[in-house]
Amino acid sequence: MAEEVAYYALIDDYSSREEPGGVVRRVRHDQGQRDEAFSKDLVWKRTTLLYAAERGDTMNDFVPITEEEAMRIVDRIRQDAAASG
Amino acid sequence: MRIDHPAEDDTPRASPESRLADTPLADTGYDQPDRVAYFAEHRATVEAAYREYQAAREWDEAVPALREAWENHENKWPYPERGGPTVHPEVPGAWRGTGDRYLAPDANSEVTRGCARIREVGETVITPAMRRIEAEDPSRNLVGLDYRLKAEDRLKEKVADELEARPGLTAAKALSSVPDAVRFTFCYEDQRYASGVRADLMRLRAEGFELAKPLKNSWSSDQYKGINTQWREPETGQRFEVQFHTRPSFEAKQLSHDAYERIRNPQTSEPELDELEDFQRQVCGKIPVPPDAAEIDDPPRKEHDG
Numbered sequence: 131m132a133e134e135v136a137y138y139a140l141i142d143d144y145s146s147r148e149e150p151g152g153v154v155r156r157v158r159h160d161q162g163q164r165d166e167a168f169s170k171d172l173v174w175k176r177t178t179l180l181y182a183a184e185r186g187d188t189m190n191d192f193v194p195i196t197e198e199e200a201m202r203i204v205d206r207i208r209q210d211a212a213a214s215g
Numbered sequence: 216m217r218i219d220h221p222a223e224d225d226t227p228r229a230s231p232e233s234r235l236a237d238t239p240l241a242d243t244g245y246d247q248p249d250r251v252a253y254f255a256e257h258r259a260t261v262e263a264a265y266r267e268y269q270a271a272r273e274w275d276e277a278v279p280a281l282r283e284a285w286e287n288h289e290n291k292w293p294y295p296e297r298g299g300p301t302v303h304p305e306v307p308g309a310w311r312g313t314g315d316r317y318l319a320p321d322a323n324s325e326v327t328r329g330c331a332r333i334r335e336v337g338e339t340v341i342t343p344a345m346r347r348i349e350a351e352d353p354s355r356n357l358v359g360l361d362y363r364l365k366a367e368d369r370l371k372e373k374v375a376d377e378l379e380a381r382p383g384l385t386a387a388k389a390l391s392s393v394p395d396a397v398r399f400t401f402c403y404e405d406q407r408y409a410s411g412v413r414a415d416l417m418r419l420r421a422e423g424f425e426l427a428k429p430l431k432n433s434w435s436s437d438q439y440k441g442i443n444t445q446w447r448e449p450e451t452g453q454r455f456e457v458q459f460h461t462r463p464s465f466e467a468k469q470l471s472h473d474a475y476e477r478i479r480n481p482q483t484s485e486p487e488l489d490e491l492e493d494f495q496r497q498v499c500g501k502i503p504v505p506p507d508a509a510e511i512d513d514p515p516r517k518e519h520d521g
Contacts, residue, residue, distance in 0.1 A: 140380060143392040152381045162485040167380030176481045177380045185439040185475060185495070188394045188431050188456065189377070207382045214383075 134158045137200035138180060138192040140167070147193060153203040154180050154192060168204050172211055263506075267405045270503030274463040277501040281470060288494060292487045294477065312368055314480040316375035322386035326374050329390040330367045336453040337364055337397035345399050345457075348418045355403040355411050358465055365396050376481075394427070394445040397455035402465050408505035412442060412459045416514040419457065425449055426513065434509040438495045440464045440502045442511060463502045471498045 138154045145151030154167045154177060167177035183192055195203075308320030318326060342363060349357050365373075370393060377389040390396075403411040416430075427445040434440055442459040460468065474491050477483045483491070 142377075142381065142384075144384065144388055151384065154380065162489040164485050164488075168382075169379050170382040172382075175379060177376065178479045178481055179376060179380050181478050184436070185478070186431060186433050186441060186443040186458070188428055188443050188445045189373070189392060210383055 131158075131160050135197070137195050137197055139195045139199070139203065140179065141191045141193060142189065149206075150193075150203055151190075152207070153195075153200045155200065156180065168207060170211075172208060263406045270405060271463065274466070274501055274503060278466070278470070281498055281501065284494060284497060285470070285474065288474070288490060292477075292490070310371055310375075312372050312375065314372070314482045316372050316379075316481070318371055318375050318378075318386065322374070322378065323371070325386045326371055326390050327367070329387060330370055330396075333370075333390075333396045333453060334364055336448060336451045337455065340451065341397055341448055341453065341455050344422050344424070348415065348422060349401075351418060352411065352414065354407055355401055355415075358400050358402045358460075360399070363397060363399060365393075365398065370396055372479075376479075391452070392454070394454050395456035397453065398458065399455070400458040400460055400465060402460050402462060403505075405461050405503060405505040408459075408461055409507035409511055412508075412511055413514070415457075415459070416444070419444075419446060420514055423449060427454055429513050430511070432509060432511055434504050434511075437499050438492065440467065440499050440504070442508075461503070461505055467498050467502050471495055474498075 134157070136156045136158075138156070139147065139150035140152035140154055141147060142151045152167055154165060155174070156163055156165050165177050165180045166174040167179065169175040169177075179187075179190055180192055183190055306320060308323060310318040310323040310326075345357065370390065373393050374386055374389045377392075378384060378386065381389065401411070401415055420426075424446040427447045430442055430444045432442050434442070441464045444457045444459070446455050446457060447453070448455065471494065474494050478488065478491050478495075
């Protein structure tokens with residue numbers, strides 16, 4: 131099975147559907163799946179936030195988005211990081 | 216205790232209406248329509264009690280096999296015990312926890328200060344109010360009250376996870392949006408679940424608390440069963456969580472607690488993760504869903520609710 135990737139916008143108290151606070155992707159493959167967030171270090175890192183949300187945690191909402199939308203959020207995070215030095 | 220189900224054996228029986236027709240009306244003091252309604256109500260009550268008994272029995276019977284499944288998982292995937300002292304970080308003032316989670320010194324001290332404030336508001340304001348709400352209805356109660364305050368290391372784990380995935384957020388903001396730093400769980404009988412939850416949502420409102428987010432109804436989920444709500448204490452802005460469970464869904468949560476902790480650990484391997492999800496699915500599949508539970512929605516909103 132080829133890898134399948136689904137993207138989700140992370141929305142918390144300080145962000146919105148229009149300007150999500152982060153982006154998470156779920157990568158499915160032969161051996162299972164992994165969730166990764168585009169991290170503060172500007173690389174994709176393992177995250178468990180989506181799992182938590184699927185098990186009742188109410189801290190963040192996750193909205194399915196397209197890869198294109200996901201890349202826009204990634205670009206924005208990179209720009210914000212560059213602007214803040 | 217055994218509850219007889221009206222239609223449990225094969226004995227042919229007449230409908231309540233036809234049996235009524237054989238009984239002299241003068242014997243009961245009821246008019247015919249009242250008697251029909253009375254018997255219909257009685258039958259519904261008995262059937263509801265039977266369903267609850269049956270559902271609880273099925274859950275109780277499933278528990279030993281689920282425990283065994285978890286023991287097998289633990290044997291297959293040995294895991295270091297958690298709960299010991301926090302690993303001392305290489306940076307003074309920093310914090311390092313389970314799953315190699317990390318808080319820098321400034322973030323760590325911010326969270327430590329915040330935890331003290333949360334404990335104070337939790338104990339002096341929120342807990343007494345929840346006790347008042349609990350006292351309003353003896354048919355259900357708060358369970359797990361000893362764990363109403365999340366341990367400081369668990370809070371730091373949540374903040375660390377959030378900061379990792381949420382560029383630009385400060386530790387103080389991440390901590391303030393943790394919904395379950397203070398948490399409560401109401402536990403109901405199956406048949407009273409829907410009406411009980413709705414009544415308690417209104418009681419929380421009446422106590423002055425504001426719903427911080429729409430309630431999360433997970434009764435249709437295959438990974439978790441129950442309703443979780445996030446509230447705000449208006450004077451301090453402190454968040455707290457109230458969960459609504461039945462006995463089986465609460466016991467299921469306890470039974471799968473360690474599995475959930477492993478799922479939340481970023482160092483758990485992907486193959487194990489798959490099996491953990493299967494285990495959660497097995498557990499959830501055995502939990503009886505109370506009548507109308509999946510239909511429960513937010514209580515009517517107040518203007519200032521967030």
